[in-house]
Amino acid sequence: MRIKRTTSTEAPDINLIPLIDVLLVIVIFLVVSTTFMQPSQLEVDLPGTRSAQEDARPPEALRIRVGRDGNYALGAQGVLTETQLRTELSKVLSAKPASEERRAIVEADAAATHQSVVMVMDMLASLGVAKVSIATVGGKSP
Template sequence: MRIRDDRAHEEPEINLVPLIDVILVLIIFFVITTTFDSRSMLQLQLPSATGEPVAAQTKALSLLVNADGRYFVDEREVLRTDIDALKQTLSQVAGEDRERPVLLRADARTPHQAVVTALDALGQLGFRKVSIATAPEARP
């Protein structure tokens, strides 16, 4: 009596279900652990001042100046640090609305010239409602 060995004719198969499960778990892990906060991109140390914040009626145009003197208008980075590039980016973001309030947020370690350049560009474009953001003064 001859006993057949059917195992020799079986083809090996690759089970993809565990691989797909692992990939889905990794995707979920990375999505949950990723932060989508735009403020986490720039670490600003605002100068301190006393006073109460004023509520704005419309969304202000945000102009950030980091410690290196680089400019950011809303979510767009100005590629060069000269006044013409800053004016061009401000015009593109704000459009024709010169009555829109502008919030200037400059790092406390920013060179003074970078802040003066930002204020000069805003003045040349006709923005009159400019506010400078500060951090509350530390109380002992």
């Protein structure tokens, strides 16, 4: 039995239609199964204007205001510097019994420096204030 070998001069061609069909099915599968909503990397609970917690705030909480020019005010007292604020805070807090929970509310101007607000919070922590809140006004976008 003799097998003849035929030599062809035609170059073999690759049929691309099945490849395109398979790729189209893969693209359709990916589009259908992909979610287009990106989850947030950091979830935050934004403060509101008036909450039940703010209304239930005890009246003995200290109110410290931080101005845009770096001055401070404690309660009804006028403008204080950093050293005056520390002295006044230590006077007020030494008058309170140690068993009483110490609270403070920091009301900072929107243009106040971050350093001045952190300095007040650090001062309160060093004087033994257990809870520090930051007052906000809701409803306005910056």
